[in-house]
Each structure stands twice: as structure tokens, then as C-alpha cells.
Amino acid sequence: MKRPKIVDIRATTVAVPLEAPLRTSNGAHWGRFIRTVVEVETDTGLIGLGEMGGGGESAELAFGGLKSYLVGHDPFDLEALRFKICNPTASLYNNRTQLHAAIEFACLDIIGKFLNLPVYDLLGGKLRDEVGFASYLFFRHPNSQTGLGEIKTADQLVAEAKALKAKHGFTSHKLKSGVFAPNYELEAYRALAAAFPDDSLRFDPNAAYSVEEAIRFGKAIEDLNNDYYEDPTWGLNGMRRVRESVRIPTATNTVVVNHEQLAANILNPAVDVILLDTTFWGGIRSCMKAANTCETFQLGIAVHSSGELGIQLATMLHLGAALPNLVFTADAHYHHLQDDIIVGGLKRYVNGKIAVPMGPGLGIDLDRDKLVQYAEYYREVGGYPYDRDPSRPDWFSLVPNTRWADPSA
Numbered sequence: 001m002k003r004p005k006i007v008d009i010r011a012t013t014v015a016v017p018l019e020a021p022l023r024t025s026n027g028a029h030w031g032r033f034i035r036t037v038v039e040v041e042t043d044t045g046l047i048g049l050g051e052m053g054g055g056g057e058s059a060e061l062a063f064g065g066l067k068s069y070l071v072g073h074d075p076f077d078l079e080a081l082r083f084k085i086c087n088p089t090a091s092l093y094n095n096r097t098q099l100h101a102a103i104e105f106a107c108l109d110i111i112g113k114f115l116n117l118p119v120y121d122l123l124g125g126k127l128r129d130e131v132g133f134a135s136y137l138f139f140r141h142p143n144s145q146t147g148l149g150e151i152k153t154a155d156q157l158v159a160e161a162k163a164l165k166a167k168h169g170f171t172s173h174k175l176k177s178g179v180f181a182p183n184y185e186l187e188a189y190r191a192l193a194a195a196f197p198d199d200s201l202r203f204d205p206n207a208a209y210s211v212e213e214a215i216r217f218g219k220a221i222e223d224l225n226n227d228y229y230e231d232p233t234w235g236l237n238g239m240r241r242v243r244e245s246v247r248i249p250t251a252t253n254t255v256v257v258n259h260e261q262l263a264a265n266i267l268n269p270a271v272d273v274i275l276l277d278t279t280f281w282g283g284i285r286s287c288m289k290a291a292n293t294c295e296t297f298q299l300g301i302a303v304h305s306s307g308e309l310g311i312q313l314a315t316m317l318h319l320g321a322a323l324p325n326l327v328f329t330a331d332a333h334y335h336h337l338q339d340d341i342i343v344g345g346l347k348r349y350v351n352g353k354i355a356v357p358m359g360p361g362l363g364i365d366l367d368r369d370k371l372v373q374y375a376e377y378y379r380e381v382g383g384y385p386y387d388r389d390p391s392r393p394d395w396f397s398l399v400p401n402t403r404w405a406d407p408s409a
């Protein structure tokens with residue numbers, strides 16, 4: 001049987017509206033996600049789908065610029081692809097980890113479609129039919145059009161979490177924090193814990209706290225049903241100091257995002273739970289390799305979300321399906337979206353879980369009308385700076401931060 005060869009690659013940046021702008025310690029997602037959809041075309045007519053965060057002309061050009069690397073490449077040759085695009089010494093000059101991830105998703109999609117197998121079967125087979133997710137709660141600005149969706153107070157946060165639980169069935173709740181002063185957020189987090197005594201929790205201030213603040217805050221939540229304490233402070237050494245003083249497992253998606261850092265963390269432990277992101281780690285297979293290492297050294301893992309539409313979500317579902325050591329729920333921003341660019345629209349949560357796609361490849365199809373619609377919307381509204389907050393134009397975050405947002409503003 002003739003194996004497919006890559007003949008072309010296309011990248012299309014889209015903007016898809018969120019229910020409301022999501023606030024973080026660094027700034028905000030300004031009411032929309034900007035994502036770049038990648039289509040890798042082969043001489044057999046099979047097209048593989050990939051997705052990358054951010055976008056615009058620079059992302060579209062960056063993917064186009066890799067055409068000379070990809071034309072004629074056999075999508076099965078995934079290790080060769082890795083070295084073509086991400087050779088570790090060449091990467092000092094041009095770090096293409098995230099570009100590689102999107103192309104790897106597309107190649108796995110092509111391989112699966114060619115063999116008529118779902119991607120999870122290329123990863124060792126599925127161990128579960130659905131992947132559980134946490135509620136992923138954010139402090140939010142109101143939607144600029146409707147004025148709805150603001151979350152600033154503990155009462156608003158608990159009300160939103162209750163509504164999400166009723167709608168989607170979540171049994172674990174993640175608070176993205178680091179926006180307001182620690183004591184204000186402590187009250188909000190403890191209110192969540194009180195509202196859901198049978199559910200588990202996780203707190204993630206995106207490394208905004210000093211080591212000393214992270215220890216003080218960690219001690220103040222030790223009695224709660226925490227899954228883990230995610231990136232309370234910056235850096236492996238900071239996380240190690242927190243871990244020495246707080247009796248909650250630490251977790252990160254910031255300072256262990258490649259195999260070198262994972263090795264360093266094993267030799268001198270700072271983080272207990274490694275949050276695997278199919279984009280940050282450079283692909284689904286890199287996450288599988290990291291999970292294997294974590295299994296050997298008995299580190300925890302979970303599936304991280306750096307923002308996703310349905311293509312990226314599919315990569316998280318196939319990864320989640322194939323990971324033997326996945327005991328925590330995954331994160332997804334997905335339920336904050338108003339729409340999706342895959343056929344069938346937004347995927348549904350049932351009992352806090354999303355079904356793993358069973359079709360060949362990633363098991364999802366691109367809705368071309370939606371792609372056109374949201375590419376047009378992107379041209380209309382443009383991108384946004386993730387590290388700025390539209391309500392605080394002169395502010396930028398420090399690490400550690402002390403310049404908190406004012407909840408009464």
C-alpha cells in the first residue's frame with residue numbers, strides 16, 4: 001500500500017468568542033481565543049488537522065515557512081519530523097516546539113485516517129472511554145456586549161461553580177487566581193471548598209506569589225480537599241522551598257515543560273504532579289514519553305489546558321484516554337467558549353467528562369463554514385496581548401507580584 005506523502009500545509013487564524021474575558025495573574029484573555037488551525041495535505045487526499053494557540057499573519061507565515069521541510073515527508077516518520085523541526089541545538093536559534101506540536105497532531109491524524117484507527121490506538125490503546133475535567137473557574141470581566149458573566153466576588157464565584165456543576169457535572173474545581181490580593185482569594189477559595197464539601201479543588205495563581213507568600217497561603221489551605229497546589233511561585237527552586245513547607249502536592253505547567261526539566265526535577269524534586277500540555281511539550285507523543293518517565297519515578301500527572309478549540313481538545317482526549325497513570329481530572333478552558341470550529345459544534349460534557357472520539361485519526365472534522373466565519377471574525381477584531389489587562393492599561397505583572405487588582409474597582 002502506498003504510504004501518504006505531505007504535499008502542502010495551510011494555516012488559518014481564527015478568533016472564537018468566550019462567554020466573558022478571563023483574568024489571570026499576567027493579564028487576561030480578552031473575550032475571545034485566538035487559535036491557528038493547521039491543515040496538512042497529502043498526495044492521497046487525506047488531510048490532517050492541527051491547532052496552535054495565538055496566531056495572525058506571523059503564525060500563518062511560520063507554518064508556511066516550514067513547507068520546504070514538509071513537502072515529500074512521510075507523516076509516519078514522526079521522529080524524523082521532530083529532528084527536522086526541533087533539533088535541540090538548532091532550536092537555540094529557532095524554537096519551533098509549538099509549531100511542531102500542531103504538525104505532529106496533523107501527522108497523527110493522517111496516520112490514523114490512513115490506517116482507519118483512532119489516534120489513541122497509535123499511543124498504546126485507550127484505557128478509558130471518556131476523560132474527566134475540572135470546572136476551571138476564572139475571575140472574569142463582564143462580557144463587553146451583554147454586560148453579563150462578571151466574576152469578582154466569592155458569591156459570584158460559587159454561583160458560577162454551582163451553575164457549571166449543574167450543567168456539566170464537574171466534581172473537581174480549579175480556581176485560576178493571582179488576580180486579587182491573596183487574602184481576598186483565600187476567602188473565595190475557602191468559599192468554594194465550603195460549597196462543594198465532596199468535591200476536590202486545585203488553586204493556580206500562575207506563579208504570582210513570592211516563596212514566602214506561597215508558603216503562608218499553602219498552610220492556610222492545607223486542611224481542604226486539594227488535588228494539588230499549582231505553580232504557587234516561580235521556578236524549580238522556589239517550588240522546592242514551597243514543597244518543603246506545605247503538605248499539599250505541588251504541580252506545574254510552567255517549570256517542567258520538557259524532558260531536561262523533568263530529569264532535573266527527578267534528580268532534585270520540586271514538583272509532585274507534572275501537567276502535560278500537548279502544545280507546550282511539543283506534541284502528544286512527547287507527553288506520552290514524559291508520562292512514561294513519571295510512571296517510572298512515581299510522579300503524578302494530569303492533562304493541562306493552554307486554551308483549546310475542538311482540534312486541540314481532541315489531542316487532550318486521545319492523550320487522556322491512553323495514559324495509565326491519569327488519576328486527576330484534566331483542565332480545559334473549553335466550556336468558556338461560545339462555539340467551536342469542528343463539525344457538530346461544541347462537544348458535550350456528561351458527568352464532568354467528555355467522550356473520547358472513536359473515529360479514525362483525531363476523530364473530528366473541520367466545519368469549513370465555521371472556519372471561514374471565525375477567520376473573518378479574527379480579521380475584524382484582531383488579536384490581543386495576553387499579558388495585559390484591558391481594565392488596567394498601565395499595569396503589568398511582576399514575578400513575584402504584589403500589585404493586585406482592586407476588587408472594588
Ligand SMILES: [Mg+2]
Pocket residue numbers: 204206230231252253
Ligand atoms: Mg497552570
